[in-house]
Amino acid sequence: MSLILNEEQVQLQDSAKSFVADSWTVGELRKLRNASGKGYSEALWAKAAELGWLAIPFDEAYGGLGLGYAELGIVLEELGRGLVVLPILSSVVLGGGAVQLGGSEEQKKAWLPKVADGTAILTLASQETAQHDPYRVTTTAVEDGSGWRLNGRKVLVPDGHAADRIVVVARTSGGTVDREGLTLFLIDPATKGLEVKRNLLLDSRIAANLLLNDVRLPADAVIGQVDLGADVLDEVLLRAAVALSSDMVGGIQQTFAITLEYLQVREQFGAKIGSFQGLKHRAARWFCEMELSRSIVLQSLRAIDDNADNRASLAAVCKARVSDTARLTGKEGVQMHGGIGVTDEHDIGLYMKRGRVSELMFGDASFHRDRFAQMKGY
Amino acid sequence: MSLILNEEQVQLQDSAKSFVADSWTVGELRKLRNASGKGYSEALWAKAAELGWLAIPFDEAYGGLGLGYAELGIVLEELGRGLVVLPILSSVVLGGGAVQLGGSEEQKKAWLPKVADGTAILTLASQETAQHDPYRVTTTAVEDGSGWRLNGRKVLVPDGHAADRIVVVARTSGGTVDREGLTLFLIDPATKGLEVKRNLLLDSRIAANLLLNDVRLPADAVIGQVDLGADVLDEVLLRAAVALSSDMVGGIQQTFAITLEYLQVREQFGAKIGSFQGLKHRAARWFCEMELSRSIVLQSLRAIDDNADNRASLAAVCKARVSDTARLTGKEGVQMHGGIGVTDEHDIGLYMKRGRVSELMFGDASFHRDRFAQMKGY
Amino acid sequence: MIDLEAFRSETRDWLEANCPASCRGKGSVLPDMMWGGRRQTFNHPDHKLWFDRLVEKGYTVPVWAPAYGGAGLTPEQNKVLQEEMAKIGTRSMLFNFGIAMLAPALLEFATEEQKQLHLTRIARGEIRWCQGYSEPGAGSDLASLRTRAVREGDEYVVNGQKIWTSDANVSDWIFCLVRTDPAAPKHQGISFLLIDMESPGVSTSPIELISGSSPFCQTFFDNVRVPASQLIYQENKGWDVAKKLLLHERTMLADGGRGSSSGPVRKSLLQVARDALQAPEGRLPHAAFREEIVQFEMDRISYEATLKRTMDAVKAGKGMGPEGSMFKLYLSEMNQRGSDLRQRIAGHESLVWSGEDCPADERQITREWLYGKASTILGGTSEIQLNIISKRVLGLPGD
């Protein structure tokens, strides 16, 4: 398992780079955040679908390209580098991933081709509390005739406002924080009793809160096995953590590049500020953290594709380290820019905001450190 | 409660400074560490007694000066600044402190005057494990006729090899880590069944491990109330933590001064290394941590003298912050000296070693942070 | 002592006679503070009445000389006055840059005539001042400012741009640094000029920050004609005035009140954690947050001890000196750490900027976190503070 890109991967990276260069500017993001609506460009979404990006990790049998997360990560890194907003993570990794990993043959046939060609957007509703805590689920699903009835509240559902189907994690047995007793349900947002609250996030991405009030579902809405949803959920969340980390290292590298250039042009006291050793040494340390982050992302993506035994612990290392580096990056990027860095007109602040949201999604550094220790038995 | 020294205190500080200047060099320490024996200069001990330092915190009724920890801290800071080794903390704060706070009138009359004039050295045997954990006591004391019988092992008893009496914390009831059920005993090291193992510490101070094997004691060996020893112990340990912090800030300031001078004379690449912004900014941050440490020590010493309600939580803040600053100081002091800093011949390493021992004694930073939170109820 | 007690009873009587009941204690109609100036409004006639009486008595600036609109009180007398006002729950509300920043500079550098004119207006709350130092091109290198002032007869013609001028859009006058001799070394070609914001050619535009709208503005000068009588101190000697003001500013920031980056704190860090973790009592179930909260609390306690130690030294007649830089540096970074921690603990809900289900508390936490990013930059970056400490306090050689 080599940690450098092969030829096909380099080509994919190039096409992703030119896609961003040709069809996106950060200005687009500024327009989107002030507009209502879906919060992303549907034209861009169509292009991404055309390029096959949404099909990358799915089997050909379901309209996929049969590639892996190593390839998906390459695309997400470039989108993060350009601050591009598209519901790829939500639809391909979260919602699509849940169906891919836990869905029945019917469910896969019904949804994966649509996810792969972009005609449907899926997502996952897992969180209920302020801190990432995947097994803490109080949303209940009780049997109701031949089907199910769901009640509860979900927060921070990525692109929940735009989803055609939402995979909702509900408790069918066990106590509030038990891993056992979780079940996944595929829900049409139009279902009676389901309220979708659209929220604009700090970084201009959009997430929804869900209110479930006696939402009635047929038996075949269940994804995977009743009470064993955590088996699928764990796998989806570790992939999401690593995929999001790819987006993050894109933003980290771009922040570093923007700042490095500023250090080389900005003059103070008659010298380029990049010649001040205090800033130089900080930039060098920042560089080291960035390089280590890039490496662990590459390794974690490949561990997913190899279905390696250590993929879960690597994912924890990955999200913890990249989250810390993203925080450092936001801090240094803004601080080294001085006054202009805290104004809304400069892009550096937008990168910090996106890094911050990603830092806290799917578990922050402390969550993943704790999880790592648990996995290692201490 | 002013945090600056009054006239008397300034005089005390001056006399302590000249005492160190006139009668001690770091060379003395190098001799002592390679010699057997008590590990400190008895001549110096006599001088310290003459100056009344050992009498500072005791009532006149027991041969003391009736002063407080604000004054004792001034002396300890200067001794720390000069790397002077004397069993003041052991005898005055630990052993003497236990008798002062918990002892009967007879015990006080018998021992405090001797502690105050230096004719007797007392100390405290509390620790049993690798981490500071005052209530974790497995050394047992069981009633034995009219008296007591003790069994167990104690570690890191400061100056235990030189003590005339050792205050030993033993469990008379309750479970291994209960606060209830501890009792303090005043023991003559010559007592049958007590073995004193002399250890040279990392920083050339000396501590002993004790092996207690059926050590028999009379009833009047008990200090304070049976099973309620923790009330005295807590108070002694918080004073020890703050008193030791005074010694530490002395060493911290001297390390900073030595390093600052080196930065101003050492040349590399044709410039004083103190002109490199990377080092300058680190020195400036180090300076800030040092100043905050000095302030919290001053405040904590006064809180002890005022018997303030927050003296325990302040002591936790004090030892935690000063321990962190001591670690930073050891690291930066050596690193900024480069190669010479890691050689045994240079004093900077001796300061780092003393700072390290103090950092880990009576609870490191993480212990006191945890304790602070407990005191605050979270 | 005696006449201090006499003063106390006089004061008591005066307050009794002059302070309207509606301006005392709970439910007082008085605002906590007022900026004064042409735009000052009064929410209640008694507010106006009380303020006018304070002005007449010189109690808006009690320790200033009567000649400049003060009451000429000694510090001890002023202490008594404040105590007595506190007793009946009233206050002298006026506070602005004029009192805190400009006045000390005028007292030291202005002509008698200038003092008479400007100090009196400040004392009477007639003029609200703002400060024009920073420029887009200059940043930390303040003295490299480029706003030009060219002498023409008995006027200066000013052209240029200032940035980070707090409240410029609601202020009446601005005191600013302008370049009067481009040929001279940068510190020696600067002058200190007072400009009426209503002068033709002055315009302002507010700056939007990453945290949203802010009190900061850009201020533009387009051929603004300024009477030469509004030059303070000598031409090209403005930097001497500026240095004094900057030291002053750092001292003000040190007390953490105004200029604290974390702003008014609604909930304690601990409370935010208890809510976010649904742990209303007992040991916090999140070890890392618990440790970080303790660390922050301990830093705060140590910082306050240091502030007290320094103030005790000042009281004892020892000056504060350049370690004032330490306070700006440490306070801003400590509060920045605090608001960063606060937002991480608030977690998911604090990621919401706006929308259909956006909790107010967390909104506030997020904006404070973002606003805190400015606290280590504006008013002298942390890097500048580190330079000052290593040079002036530690005496390390320049690069």
Added chain:
Amino acid sequence: MIDLEAFRSETRDWLEANCPASCRGKGSVLPDMMWGGRRQTFNHPDHKLWFDRLVEKGYTVPVWAPAYGGAGLTPEQNKVLQEEMAKIGTRSMLFNFGIAMLAPALLEFATEEQKQLHLTRIARGEIRWCQGYSEPGAGSDLASLRTRAVREGDEYVVNGQKIWTSDANVSDWIFCLVRTDPAAPKHQGISFLLIDMESPGVSTSPIELISGSSPFCQTFFDNVRVPASQLIYQENKGWDVAKKLLLHERTMLADGGRGSSSGPVRKSLLQVARDALQAPEGRLPHAAFREEIVQFEMDRISYEATLKRTMDAVKAGKGMGPEGSMFKLYLSEMNQRGSDLRQRIAGHESLVWSGEDCPADERQITREWLYGKASTILGGTSEIQLNIISKRVLGLPGD
């Protein structure tokens, strides 16, 4: 492929025929490695026998040319050789500075005659080399070295002092940098000289570190007469040779083996914690230590991933380049953090230096912590590495 298989069977036969049974597998009489040199001893006649046969065959340095005492193997063939030796549990033991550091420099810069002479001796394990770069006055500013070499006829007369020369007291020859032109700019007056440690006027004294005795020495040169034939490359061009060697050294350090600051680790951090906290299993009862242990483990994993990524790039034909500095910097600081944490966890007992009740494990932990302090200083301080990264990797301007 074919002849590689042929080579494999040849090798197998040769090993079968030449490697004594006592030098194979478990209980082998061979040491893990041998430095060679005049002081080399053999703990068993078969050790000597096997080594002599390796020398004859050129297998102490298999990829070197036969002319220089090697076997002229291709990398692929060498891989096969190592595999086959591993199979029967034997090894080619010789390792020293001569092979790792000096040889590459000689191959690039020495004359044919010098290569013949010195490489052969290295290959035969006859000479153990040490490296004389650093000087007390120079430190990080290596090129400011002052050890003088004055040409007299066909000799150089060397006077001066080196420091941090590893194993100088047990080495036979030293390769060192000397100043041959004091007038020239500092980088241009330096030459690269080989000196026999037995020459009159050479003396060494070991350096005691804060951690106790160490392999480091001071080396003194008092009118040492060195044949001009022992000058490598041109006079005053020694810095070119030095730079190559330094890059090489950083690359060596990167793999963390030799030069790792933490040294051989007896117990894992976790085990140290379990013992210190008397918690043989389950969640560690010390939240702060637990978090720090995880942090260290995660850094180690990320570092190794980065090392692999770089090595993969090198394999793919892209060079490593100056980011090698990153490895020295990060590895030494990471291991320093690790040994600091290790000692804090070991706690009270690790504070004992020596005495009547001094546990061996903790003694070791304490010495490793202290020795680790040298790892961010020797072989290029962290500050130097940061300078190199910011200049060569990030392209930031010099001060």
